[in-house]
Structures are given as structure tokens and as C-alpha cells.
Amino acid sequence: MLISIDTPREVIEGIGRACNRCGHCCRYGSGVLIDDDLPRIAAFLRLTEEELKSRYLEEIEKFNTTLFRPRLIRNREGKHELPYGRCIFWSEKGGCTIHPVKPLQCRIVNCSIHGHDILKWFDLRFFVNPQDPESIRQYAVYLEFNDPLPGGRIEELIKDRERLERILSYEILARDRLVLK
Template sequence: MKDNNVKGRLEILTPQGLENSDKPQKMRLNKRTSCIRCGKCCSESSPSLMKADISLFISGVLSHDNTYTIRYGERVRSNVDDNIYESFIELIKIKNKEGTSICIFYKDNEGCSIYENRPSQCRAYKCWSPENLINGLEKNALKRSDIFGSIDLLMDVIGKHEEKCSYAKLSDAFDRLAEGIEDAVEDIIDMLQYDTYIRPFLKEKFNVPSTAMDLILGKPLIDTINAFGFKVEINGEEYTLSPIEPIKEMEGKK
């Protein structure tokens, strides 16, 4: 009787075949235990910052030019499995190169340009054993209050912004929209307008740099709202909310 499970029982052999014996030698797999600076981790995502990394802001290695905030409840797409998840905590991350998942500090053929001053998560990450990367994240993650806690004005702005247009409120509004509750659209538009107008207001009234907005307030809702399956078109002061067409449906119309 032919054994259909033979393939599953075969051992991996060395490509050299016979070596000082009439039997093939088993392949020896050496597990890597140190960083070889291949750049893979830098290309898949930028690091989330820890409280210990506040020193990098103090020294000027990091600033509002190269960091941004993921707010609590924000929907983000995973680079690992391409699924969308809600962030269970507030995170501050280093920016990626525009349109990519590559850390802004990574340079081709050179590696990390701030390697000697790299963030805690980069130092702790082991690509050959990444299972424990998330350990301690909830307790030790750097937050906006760690950076701006002594600036009452900015903390008031952040608090008001969260009160008016948190992702919890936005998610609830979209749930109500799915149930056909008409005033949900108005609530969503109100949040979009507040989030849009507060940014130039901070710049004009208090000279807050435009490059600091994504750190202080997180990414604009008009950009992140597509994670809810909708897009926004702005014409003057008029906002139009419409569902994103599935790719297959769009292709069928071509």
C-alpha cells in the first residue's frame, strides 16, 4: 500500500548530499540571535515611543516634525495582516516616509540614521523573536500629556478636541448611521468641521506650526475616516460624506 504521508515525514537534507558517510547529513539550521541591520523592521513600520524616549525630544533628536499621535480608538491598518484594528491606547509614533510603511529615519544602503539614539522599542525589538514587543506598552507608552503636560493651553486644546471628536463618538455615530438614524450624519459632519477648523486656528492664533498638528491632535479626521468605509469631499464650507466604493465594484464599471 502506498504511503501518501511520506512527504510529511521526509527530513530536510543538506544540499551537499553525502558527507563522509553513506547516508545524507541532516541540514543544520542556525537561529539568528543578533541584529544584522537588514532594515526589515524599519521598512515594515515605525516604532511606537515609550516614556523613556522623552529624552529624545529634550535632546532634539525627535520633534513635532517627525512624530505623530495615534489617538485612543483610532482605526489603523496593520502592516502584518492588512486588517484594520482599533488602537486600545494612545500612541506616539515616528512618522513614515510619505506613502510607505518605512520609518522616516531609515536610509537605503545606510540603515537607521539615528541608530545611536534610536527609540526604546527599536532597541528592544528582536525580529528573530518578536513575540514580546507589546509587553509593557500600555503602561509605558509615551502620551501627549508626557510631552505637553506643562503647557496648559495645549492640554486644554487636546482635552476639548477629544471631548468634541473622539473616535468613540465617531464610531458611535457611524453605528447609528448604519441603523438609518438621520442625525448621525450631522454629528459626523460637526466632528469633521471642528477637527478641520481647529488646526489653522491654532496656527493663526497661537503660532503653532502646521507640522505639529498631527502630534498635538492626531491625523486629520478627513484622512482617517476612510477606515470607517467613507470619504469626505469639501467644497468651501460644505462637507459631503459618501461611502467608499469597493474596488471590485469600481472595476466592474470600467
């Protein structure tokens, strides 16, 4: 199956069901919350959204977009804290303690042959913001070392070539704000 930026969410969720529930993702990170993940998880845990954020979540920034994810329980190696850790909702005995309401990214990203492309799809849909010039610049750097999904080339996201050139040359610093020379 060829995954593109236009692949419907329902199709991605279907592919994501191929997870073998090994817990590898959960032991070395956590998924990102989007859309209605926050209220669903809060209701499941019988917490307010603010309680959920303060007790169990941390911010993560990617492509100049900040979202929440379940806090990581990081181990230490000597004096240094490791950059990865297990999801706060992962239990070695029982697996995911919020499985019925786990975030979309946890439901779709897996170790299957499509796992890497599904992660790219998620990033394009929820982290890369075509309205934010800095997001586009950061994504352009990412593309120097990674192949895009079909529909995910920078020129496909910003169709106005002149605007794209102004963004990449830092003439446009913030959302539609032009820097005067």
C-alpha cells in the first residue's frame, strides 16, 4: 500500500491495527495527543484536562508545533538522564493502562512495513503547519535527509513558489509577516 499525505485517517487507522503489541514503542517513547485525545483520556482517568496535563503529560515540539504526549519515565545512566524512556501509561505486567482511549499516534504507528510512512503521515498531518513559516523551514531541513511521502514535498505544501522562496530565505519570519529590507 502506498501511503500519501492524502491517505484518509480511517485507512491509516486500519493499517495501524497490525500492531503486535510488543510494547517496544511504549518502552522507548510515547504517542502524541491530537484532536479529542485529551478529553477522552481525561474522562477515562476521571481527571480534569488540566489535572491530566500537570500529572501525566509533557510538551513536545516538532516542526515548530507544540503538542502534548504522555510523560516519559526516563532512566539515568550515571549522571545523565537518557533522552528516551517508557510511557507513563505503560505497565510491564498489563501493557497500556489507557489502551481503550490511547492517542491516535499510539493506535497507528507500529513495527509493520508501513510504520515509518505512517509516522511521516502523522507528522505531515499534525506537526507540519503550512501557515507557519518556521514550521516549513524546519520541515525543509528534515527533507534534506528524508524522503517525503507523495504529496509531502515542500513545493506541494506551499504551492506559491514566490512565497516559498521568501519563507526559505527568511524574508517571511512569522505567519504572513514580511520583513522589510
